[in-house]
Amino acid sequence: MTPVLETRAITVRYRRGPDVLTDVSVTVPEGHGLAVVGESGAGKTTLTRILLGLLRPLSGAVLLDGAAIDGRLSALRRAVQPVFQDCYSSLDPRQRVDRIVAEPLRSLGLVTGPDRRAELARRVAEALSCVGLPEDAARRYPHEFSGGQRQRIAIARAIAGGHRVLIADEPFSALDAVTTARLVDLLSGLRERRGLTVILVTHDLAVAAALCARTAVLERGRIVEHGETAAVLGRPRHPHTRKLVASVPRLPS
Amino acid sequence: MTYLEVSGLTVRTAGDRTLVRDVSFALDRGDRLGLIGASGAGKTLIALSILGLLPRGLRAEGRIRLDGTDVLGAPERRLNRLRGRAVTAVFQESLAALDPLMRLGAQVAQPLRHRQGLRGKALRAAVVAALESVRLADPERMARAYPHEVSGGQRQRVAIAMALACEPALLIADEPTSSLDTTVQAEVLGLLDRLIGRTGAGLLFIGHDLAVVAGVARRLLVLDAGQAVESGPVAGVLSAPAHPRTQELVGTARRLRGALERMSP
Ligand SMILES: Nc1ncnc2c1ncn2[C@@H]1O[C@H](COP(=O)(O)OP(=O)(O)OP(=O)(O)O)[C@@H](O)[C@H]1O
Numbered sequence: 001m002t003p004v005l006e007t008r009a010i011t012v013r014y015r016r017g018p019d020v021l022t023d024v025s026v027t028v029p030e031g032h033g034l035a036v037v038g039e040s041g042a043g044k045t046t047l048t049r050i051l052l053g054l055l056r057p058l059s060g061a062v063l064l065d066g067a068a069i070d071g072r073l074s075a076l077r078r079a080v081q082p083v084f085q086d087c088y089s090s091l092d093p094r095q096r097v098d099r100i101v102a103e104p105l106r107s108l109g110l111v112t113g114p115d116r117r118a119e120l121a122r123r124v125a126e127a128l129s130c131v132g133l134p135e136d137a138a139r140r141y142p143h144e145f146s147g148g149q150r151q152r153i154a155i156a157r158a159i160a161g162g163h164r165v166l167i168a169d170e171p172f173s174a175l176d177a178v179t180t181a182r183l184v185d186l187l188s189g190l191r192e193r194r195g196l197t198v199i200l201v202t203h204d205l206a207v208a209a210a211l212c213a214r215t216a217v218l219e220r221g222r223i224v225e226h227g228e229t230a231a232v233l234g235r236p237r238h239p240h241t242r243k244l245v246a247s248v249p250r251l252p253s
Numbered sequence: 254m255t256y257l258e259v260s261g262l263t264v265r266t267a268g269d270r271t272l273v274r275d276v277s278f279a280l281d282r283g284d285r286l287g288l289i290g291a292s293g294a295g296k297t298l299i300a301l302s303i304l305g306l307l308p309r310g311l312r313a314e315g316r317i318r319l320d321g322t323d324v325l326g327a328p329e330r331r332l333n334r335l336r337g338r339a340v341t342a343v344f345q346e347s348l349a350a351l352d353p354l355m356r357l358g359a360q361v362a363q364p365l366r367h368r369q370g371l372r373g374k375a376l377r378a379a380v381v382a383a384l385e386s387v388r389l390a391d392p393e394r395m396a397r398a399y400p401h402e403v404s405g406g407q408r409q410r411v412a413i414a415m416a417l418a419c420e421p422a423l424l425i426a427d428e429p430t431s432s433l434d435t436t437v438q439a440e441v442l443g444l445l446d447r448l449i450g451r452t453g454a455g456l457l458f459i460g461h462d463l464a465v466v467a468g469v470a471r472r473l474l475v476l477d478a479g480q481a482v483e484s485g486p487v488a489g490v491l492s493a494p495a496h497p498r499t500q501e502l503v504g505t506a507r508r509l510r511g512a513l514e515r516m517s518p
């Protein structure tokens with residue numbers, strides 16, 4: 001089966017500076033989650049920028065459904081929806097939450113017809129309730145929410161459009177365990193019901209284990225391990241992965 | 254007199270919604286209090302109240318005494334003198350805390366200049382040392398970079414370095430490491446621990462990762478929907494949580510962690 005997204009031996013550099021990704025190849029089969037883990041600064045967010053077409057590699061190829069993404073940015077926009085690491089700055093402070101969450105539905109023209117407004121409102125309400133936000137959240141502005149609530153607004157927006165692929169960069173970093181567990185269930189539900197593919201950058205290895213069948217480990221811009229999550233995190237072979245697993249903070253029993 | 258005393262703190266919106274209700278606690282130099290609770294429970298609003306930084310439209314009632322000053326109702330001039338020396342905070346959203354138009358080195362230099370009176374070469378060396386202390390590789394590049402030119406976790410570490418450079422008597426850390434991978438997180442927490450230990454500062458640590466909070470704090474205060482529902486020594490609260498909300502938080506944290514542990518042979 002053709003993977004939905006793929007990078008082939010990409011090398012990436014920012015304007016001034018050294019290689020940030022070197023010879024990185026990942027494949028993401030449809031409906032299978034991919035977790036991207038690695039130390040701060042390893043290049044995880046950079047990899048998501050590449051997959052979203054926001055940054056171009058110096059060399060190598062990026063493929064959507066088996067074809068290079070060059071010149072196919074609108075197909076990429078229709079297929080892939082991001083949740084950014086700094087989610088607060090991705091929420092327009094002048095817009096109410098209902099408009100923010102409805103944005104992908106509007107910009108892709110997904111809701112049409114005479115009952116358009118009602119249908120948009122219904123979809124927004126559904127997305128907000130999925131992420132555990134109260135109904136009245138729709139009429140408020142982003143600054144009126146807590147850190148974790150803002151993160152959930154960004155997730156609600158990302159799932160509202162019904163995209164095939166979700167690329168989420170530390171989407172649960174500000175959430176408590178109960179809310180995180182709820183959203184992990186939400187995303188696995190979408191994967192089972194709709195075949196949603198989740199590419200997840202996370203420092204929370206427990207979440208990677210719960211949500212993603214495969215895991216790629218980045219160290220200073222290179223993939224050092226890539227395979228079944230159970231194998232990569234359960235029996236890590238590379239010292240970098242071992243260190244990541246060993247430093248997971250433990251709860252005193 | 255206790256360094257920080259919060260009594261009957263209540264925070265309301267202009268429309269009279271109560272967001273924090275009648276919360277009281279005390280924190281002395283050398284104390285380490287962990288503030289936990291579900292997303293939206295009111296943790297950040299409590300931190301902002303102590304700093305006198307509640308957003309417009311919200312008002313606080315009750316009493317907050319910080320180093321002998323009544324924070325609520327104190328004039329801005331007075332609060333400005335407290336911030337930095339008496340209390341410093343690291344916040345959840347580091348991008349918002351940093352000036353987007355200023356190089357990171359210049360931002361870290363500010364507290365070092367004010368607090369430690371450093372200038373010139375000594376200041377530049379202290380900036381590099383501060384960046385190295387939070388395990389930033391290539392501190393010279395970091396010092397020259399603007400906030401958007403570094404990764405999320407690198408930015409967070411710069412914010413931590415700035416707060417620590419203030420050497421405050423009370424440090425408020427609101428999810429300071431939640432965007433850091435486990436390895437770097439462990440090292441930054443170790444640094445925080447050593448620094449607090451050396452300066453004898455008080456620490457109010459807000460976090461959602463119970464394992465992290467448990468490693469740093471000695472006492473816990475659990476919030477639920479704006480109210481304090483449980484408090485006590487860390488080990489006691491985690492081994493025998495009394496309130497249903499605490500039980501749920503602790504239980505789910507153990508279950509999630511279990512998913513990882515079951516994979517290891
Ligand atoms: N400026 C504001 N106007 C109105 N309501 C607000 C405002 N700021 C926060 N709130 C509400 O107050 C409650 C407490 O917010 P707070 O930021 O203290 O939560 P928190 O415990 O820090 O949560 P998180 O873990 O998600 O960061 C939330 O329900 C939030 O929606």
Ligand SMILES: Nc1ncnc2c1ncn2[C@@H]1O[C@H](COP(=O)(O)OP(=O)(O)OP(=O)(O)O)[C@@H](O)[C@H]1O
Nearest residue numbers: 014040041042043044045046402403404405406407
């Ligand atoms: N706009 C930019 N210009 C120059 N260098 C950058 C830029 N953005 C990121 N970098 C650098 O590229 C490297 C990889 O950054 P990236 O944001 O991909 O890391 P990350 O793995 O997402 O880290 P974190 O876990 O801290 O978010 C870092 O060393 C960072 O400083």
Ligand SMILES: [Mg+2]
Nearest residue numbers: 045085404405
């Ligand atoms: Mg990142």
Ligand SMILES: [Mg+2]
Nearest residue numbers: 146147296297
């Ligand atoms: Mg908060």
